[in-house]
Amino acid sequence: MHQKNKQKMPCQNPPAVVGIVCEYNPFHRGHARQFELIREKLPEAAIVCVMSGPFTQRGMPAVYAPAERARAALTAGADLVLELPALFAIREAEHFALGGVSILHDLGFVTHISFGCENHEIPLLAEAAQVLEQQDDCFTDRLREALGRGMPFAAAQGWALAQVLGREERETEESLPLSKEALGRIFSAPNNILAISYLRALARLHSPIRPLPVLRVGSYHETSLDPSRGYPSATAVRTALAKENWAEAQAACGYDHRGLPFHPEKSLDLVLLNELRSMSKAQLAALPDCTEGLQNRLYKACREALNREDLLRRLKTRRYTYARLSRLCCHGMLGLTGRMLKENPLPAYVRLLGLRVGQEGLLSLLRQSSLLVVSKAADGPLEEDAYRLDEKAYDLWALGAGEAAGLMYRQGVAVCP
Template sequence: MKTVGLIVEYNPLHNGHAYHFQAAREQTGAAAAIAVMSGHFLQRGEPAITNKWARAEMALHLGIDLVLELPFVYAARNAEQFAYGAVSILHATGVVDTLCFGSESGDISWMMPLAKHLAEEPALFQQALRLALSSGTSYPAAYAHAVNVLLAGLPDLRSKVNVSEPNNILGLNYCMALARLQSPIVPVTVQRSKAGYHQPVITDHAIASATAIRRIIRESGDLSDIRPYVPGTTYGILQREKLAGRFPVTWDQFYPYLLAQIITRGPDELAAIFEMGEGLENRVYKQTMQTSAFEQLLHALKTKRYTWNRLQRTLLYILLNLTEDKMKHAGTAPAYIRVLGFTEQGRMLLKQMKETCSLPIITRIGQNRHPMLTLDIRAGEMYAIGLPAAVRDKEKQREFWQSPLQV
């Protein structure tokens, strides 16, 4: 059966996501859908507002047939690594025909040609990127600059390309991953409308960004205020999770544990943390001594070179004591496919994947665990530690007792 792949976070799933899902089915003519979804921690380096099981359940009720987890080593990384991990998993299933993602441009015609150029890592691009980074420019800005330098020699593409918007950049990285994998999966894009990726202000009666929805939840505390912007199933799941004490989850709940890690390790040990580099460990330690809340620490650390997302990811790596050595040990390519949930049609896809999938499929955690899976388990345990004491102990073990959801 024709199957479309989606790469999602659903933090939380809202009406804009529902629009994208329907458009993906219509544009591709797919009879089934598979989503690769981030786990408990997300690409921007923050904890998901509710756990991965609740968000997988939202996806299944939306109509997605099979939800697969994006391992932590990709989920909390920059756009290139996030995209490579997710696309690799879709490719490895052997059953996905198309990949549909949202973008600001809504135009796929420039993405794959440019992606093929970038996938070869041309010297001109690499040189422009290094020079921009050495001047103190943030990575996203340096990347956009290097792309524009490359485009100077590609006049047929230059007028179409827009790498100043976050979803365009992410889409370009999806296409680069497809090119590097030499995947037969065909990319398709749906134009975002009515709410930008980080748009904090709501301008539509039914569509709001996840950023705006999380802001309402944080400031209001009344779930009824987000009711117009999320599907009924999402709303019901969030109500249930709130009553159970598992929602909402924010960085503030982990700040005491982060503080303990920074203080006890000190700059010398912090220097070994993954992607720390360039003396950032000294700045992190110094500013921690002078601040008393997570967001205050982020503001104190923020510079032109370090984006908010980069800093959040670094602090997350500190929280989990994720060193360069541990990340290297976890590997550079997906080692398994972990199932979070499925529908009856998803069960049929899993049966088909037994013949087509190039990676082992995990539905339960056994004794023999790949180092990449060990990091997923650690992330799940840390996420549980941020929850209220009444639910903490059970949730710490959830990686082991929770079976894939069936809807």
């Protein structure tokens, strides 16, 4: 465990350090391209990744263990990979981004944050971030109106932002006029939602970290790995891996996955149902984002459903997206409660997953950080709820992948040349 150390080490520090908040589920050529674009703009920059652990933002287990995903990122050019605690990794965009940006900010040496977006209209996205942070009556009234119509939250938020920020003569930096409908589509695009969340987190933390956007190319949920379609989607890669199409996956990712412990998508379905069925309505109501009587639907649905897909289908309404419901179910399986979130508004620690050889300067900066950095799991804050949640996430992931418990403690720091 590394704590703040004021003694300087005689080594050269990188002129710029670019942070990326990511999942890499799994790492593929599109992610490697982001590294290339960063270094086209900042050739000498070091790249620090804050990556989700065993479970992703949508509440699904990652296909590969954090150590393997970190190793892939390091091999492709990342210099340092840290783990985003599960308490923030399995959250909606606002708090997923806040957790990652908070870690980058508290490290004290990150100069930029790079993220994907649908366009380069950062001033426009920054305005949206400001509106979301202020939450004035004009915005909240329109958000309530949209939600009252049964719109999913992301779409309702995008629509409300467009009503507040839309003006007849509004133009982009390329002097293209934007209607309210066009603004709504911009603000509702998945990558833009995260981009706005990163900008909002930077503003909330009064962070000097500068945004370094990368234009996203390709479809979010494209199922084909046809090279003519451009960079692969993670969905397409996971589909190929599930079918053991190793050659296709290797072409899309740049490395061979065979022999790595793999987590099949449905392997925890019965564990999930068992955990949810063991909970009372009051316990379900204590889950984050379980509002408006959703605990009653969940209580009934988990007793009737035979698998995870069936459960989500029974819960789905026009108001609730699959992503929100999937996170809710994952929270129940892991035991994440609203109380934990209130007691841990920001990450208090970060785990070191891997680093590249020759990054002594970066390692020195890491040791001087005010943030608690854990390099050996047994030396972490073992009595903290957030840390125990990480441990449970690892053990559940291991169970689904056919591995023994204690994975978090067996997993060492990946070191790549």
